[in-house]
Amino acid sequence: MDTANLTLTVEAGCILQNLQDAADKAGFLFPLSLAAEGSCTIGGNLATNAGGTQVVRYGNARDLCLGLEVVTAQGEVWNGLSGLRKDNTGYDLRDLFIGSEGTLGIITAATLKLYPQPAAQLTAWAAVPSMQHAVTLLGLAHQHLGAGLTGFEVMGQFALSLVAKNFKQLRVPLYEDAAFCVLLENSDTESESHAREQFERLLETALEQGCVTDAVVAENIAQAHQLWHIRESIPLAQAEEGLNIKHDISIAVSRIPEFVEATDAILLQALPGVRLVNFGHLGDGNLHYNVQAPADGDAAAFLRDHEEEVNVLVYDSVASFGGSISAEHGVGSLKLDKLEQHKSPVALGMMRAIKQALDPQNLMNPGRVLRV
């Protein structure tokens, strides 16, 4: 740890939570945070450019990394463990390996950014009448909280109803009369009372403008954890409900309301009865736009007969809004075809040239990201 430089250098096999704990013990924050943090490794986080819940303030894994050590396909070691925040000496090799899913080389160590710990962290839950209102609330939150806004998650009514139905012990607030609910996190550098005042001013303004109909601010850490737990339980509640088709997409925040309205209509017209589970990191323009089979049918048969059709409808709509078919889950082998369909030929050509130059024998994670 170099506390004056605000950096920490770790081996790639370090579990994310151990890294967070080490930073915390020394009085710092390492802000990458996701539900898999107890088992995922920093090498995996960097190879997949993981996002998580605080991207709106601190960025993806890429934004938190200053340097890498990598074993190349030729068996050489590139020591790029620089703690430099400025280095304009040609191509950025570090950024090539981050997000490459192990297809260019093996990350063996990384130098990461540390941040000061906030003095207080408060969580609020707000009911909003529509996705457009959620986007308006996001704008107000940026204005009122500035860099304090560290989380902004949106959850559709149907997604929350699945949590309420399948995990009855979790009391889901305010969702019954609201099309969407939003979870906001304010990390304040001054004090808890300052954070609370800021939240109250933000929510008052939002109520006056009609983009929020009701809201609660967590009274303590236990309540805050409970609210986050509800958000993180949506994928599990979906699994309890049955088979579904998942999409992890990103669209410019300003266009998300239009995208959701248009894509909902396209799907409901093509496949009446499908149930749309919509939630995600709205602050980053990243939605988990999932499609649950109709309630009264055979979900396995629905997926067998319609999964490809649903994917085509959703990804074509994403493309028409200038979005990405994979915001944080990567490409792997599952989305090889989709990447070829949706990435421009120029971009694919450059990706293949890089792969060919760094790994001409296709030794590194073959069959992932690119067909070569």
Ligand SMILES: Cc1cc2nc3c(=O)[nH]c(=O)nc-3n(C[C@H](O)[C@H](O)[C@H](O)COP(=O)(O)OP(=O)(O)OC[C@H]3O[C@@H](n4cnc5c(N)ncnc54)[C@H](O)[C@@H]3O)c2cc1C
């Ligand atoms: C419950 C859960 C919640 C999640 N939530 C989020 C979320 O909110 N945001 C988000 O972005 N992601 C999320 N993810 C996905 C998450 O980003 C990845 O699971 C995690 O970052 C990958 O780390 P890992 O150590 O598990 O890697 P693995 O799953 O083992 O590997 C992932 C890929 O990286 C490659 N790889 C692994 N280590 C290295 C290395 N050292 N060098 C080169 N390549 C390597 C592997 O070959 C593989 O292709 C979630 C996953 C789970 C299970």
